[in-house]
Amino acid sequence: MMRVKKNDKVQVLSGRDRGKLGTVIKVVPAEDKVLVTGVGMVTRHMKRRKQGDVAAIKQEESFLPMAKVMPVCTNCKKPSRINVKTVDSRRVRACARCEEVF
Numbered sequence: 001m002m003r004v005k006k007n008d009k010v011q012v013l014s015g016r017d018r019g020k021l022g023t024v025i026k027v028v029p030a031e032d033k034v035l036v037t038g039v040g041m042v043t044r045h046m047k048r049r050k051q052g053d054v055a056a057i058k059q060e061e062s063f064l065p066m067a068k069v070m071p072v073c074t075n076c077k078k079p080s081r082i083n084v085k086t087v088d089s090r091r092v093r094a095c096a097r098c099e100e101v102f
Helices: none
Strands: 009-012 021-028 033-036 041-046 056-061 069-071 082-087 090-095
Touching: 009 033
Parallel strands: none
Antiparallel strands: 009 021, 009 069, 021 033, 041 056, 082 090
């Protein structure tokens, strides 16, 4: 079971954006990468491709390693590890601090 899923609120643990909070936009489990809103911003120089297009310099998010983010519990509002519980014969994610189900 994945510990981080799309639309989860996460906190960055290390790097230049350490301590920032954001929401997960996309998860790539095969590469252990995650895309978070407002975190890992890079500058992209966009070339004009067709007539009528405009060349621009854009700021956009880049992928982060999944090990650098930690989910924030919805109940205790703190970053915490994920435990897996069985509730009604299905596996669910739970906060390691307060035991609340995500």
